[in-house]
Amino acid sequence: MNAPWSVHITQDDWRALLAHLYPGDRDEHAAILRCGLARTPRGNRLLVHDVLYAVDGIDYVPGDRGYRKLTADFVLQTAESCADDQLIYIAVHCHGGTDRVEFSEIDLASHERGYPALLDITERPAVGALVFARNAVAGDIWLADGTRVPIEHLEVQGRPRIRLHPEPRRPAHAGEAYDRQSRLFGDRGQDILATQRIAIIGLGGAGSLINEYLARLGVGELVLIDPDRIEISNLPRVVGARRWDARTLLTAEGRPEWLRQFGRRLSARKVDIAARVARTASKTVTVTTVFDDVLEPDVAQLLTACDHIFLAADSHSARRLVDALTHQYFVPNTQVGAKVSLVESTGDVADVFSVVRSSLPGVGCLRCAQLISPILLQEEAKSLSERRRQRYLDDEEVPAPSVITLNAIAAAHAVNDWLMGITGLTSDLVDPDRWISFHPLADDIVEYSQRRDPRCPNCGPARFARGDAKRLPTKVR
Incomplete structure (x- = not known):
């Protein structure tokens, strides 16, 4: 204490x-x-x-x-x-x-x-x-x-x-490296960025971009969480990834499957690639890498001491956890995603969109918005072998379409939105109860407000502002 x-x-x-x-x-x-x-x-x-x-x-x-x-x-x-x-x-x-x-x-x-x-x-x-x-x-x-x-x-x-504070505080001088951006939000804004501890969950296409943006802005500490290793199919989208990271000599098409599997086990961890990028971008950043599932209790506990969470992993279990952290521990979050959906019968493109969903304590709940599926939560709780045997989920061997530019739209907007708010540049007239999706096929931007269920188990009174008194929805050991 x-x-x-x-x-x-x-x-x-x-x-x-x-x-x-x-x-x-x-x-x-x-x-x-x-x-x-x-x-x-x-x-x-x-x-x-x-x-x-x-x-x-x-x-x-x-x-x-x-x-x-x-x-x-x-x-x-x-x-x-x-x-x-x-x-x-x-x-x-x-x-x-x-x-x-x-x-x-x-x-x-x-x-x-x-x-x-x-x-x-x-x-x-x-x-x-x-x-x-x-x-x-x-x-x-x-x-x-x-x-x-x-x-x-x-x-x-x-x-x-x-x-x-009890009295005004004088910020440190931003320094030459941040001269151009401190002309926008001042020494005070740069000082705020240097004190921030930001978590990124998922260091794939969107998460790797967010990581580089935050490091170059001068954020003081990054907590990087991802249990996966890089693969050849990730290389066009993951910032800073090199062919050697994916062990392409071993994992390229045409190699024997046993050799490809061996190469995948040797491939670089996504969190380590992101840490390398962040440290290249900033000489002052502190990086904590977590090569593990965010649903592990010890990993989730790290998030309670963060100032913001960027969620760039799309499991419903991760959504539920981050939702709970926002309303229970007052750690704001931004969920970032991009998706290309196909017509199953023909393979034609049905929709393309990028989405940014920012949530503050008491405002913006993924569960209230019906973006956390109870059915998928149950399915994700099963082992991979159980899911494949029971065919609850789409076949994991068939990856969804993904393009770096779609990730970039979502990542840039998410970080800009956070940056303007944290440095005090956002007008207090801005509606915090607002989510945005970008649809390039129709050249359209859609804004929508969230619904609120007063009985919600994530943002309702049973969890809201309870801090350590309530258990987070993590794995049970």
Whole structure:
């Protein structure tokens, strides 16, 4: 629990909270956040599950020692609900000012009096408080072991992304290598990129492009996940792949099958090719390669400490996992894909499209959009031999059509969309509830909004902002 602490909130909750704290009367207002907790090697994250607004004159009244206070009944009722729902109690109120804020001596004294008791009532590992100015936030977190820590920042998981500190921070100079792009989003934007830890699941056609784009942009750390090795048929689409990587002397057509199989076992891992590309593109990037299935519990756990996930693998099990991570751990994701579908009877091209589906916590759920099939989830859970025997899936030996330009359209749009949001260039009027597909045969771009099911097991209350309290949908060991 010695790692830094931060608070993460959805864009909708943030806007509603600001409207409550700053209704235009220049007075002080209050609320209580009920938060899930995610412990990661990079820090402890408080994830806002919901906000309980204190009604002026009823829940938030004139104070005995200070200007105002939350009533004992409101505090006790909320603390008991946190105990019942395994959520962490965080009180909120506002001060005047814009870019700097800190607790008053009266605020800190009230924490001394009340927070030890709140730790006992909630039976949670922490309780705490936040104080807001218009563009700043400070926090005082009390831990069950008796220690007390500040929050490092509050992050709004929206488009654009907003990160608030107790006072402004001066970014480092971007340097000559990033001079041209920092002219677009400034030293601050380049500094943000350098702090990002981004995961890419699937390092094939689209994933390999995303990997190079992120490395050249100056992203600080990449987590690359793929269990496959390169093959000859991948070479036209995988960025940085060489013929030697696919051991073409052994695996080329016309070679004996036993030799081809031997060559395939010696072929380079896709994650290693991607790591080579990233390190060539950036001298500062840190690369973590994972040659394994993302559904393995230890691999999935790595994703909880990431700032964004690009999903370029198309299994429904991976979709479900990444969907859950976004809403449970507040790690936004972008699903990227391209497809050429054929008419089965004739082999003619029926449709060609590239798709980008970005999801934020509470906005954009693949399951709600019916893009996760329960039937295919069951099929993917079977072994390869079982699937072939029962003929549940298309024959794996018949690869689908794929073209690098289709992947490039999706990859470039996905990274641009993320880049504009993370550096704060996206307008806050942009609708986050929007997915896009590109159809080159019809020269058409289609935008569509997602549906939302309040009972959804991926984005609904049972998983939303629960962090470590809920098991991820990984393989069961």
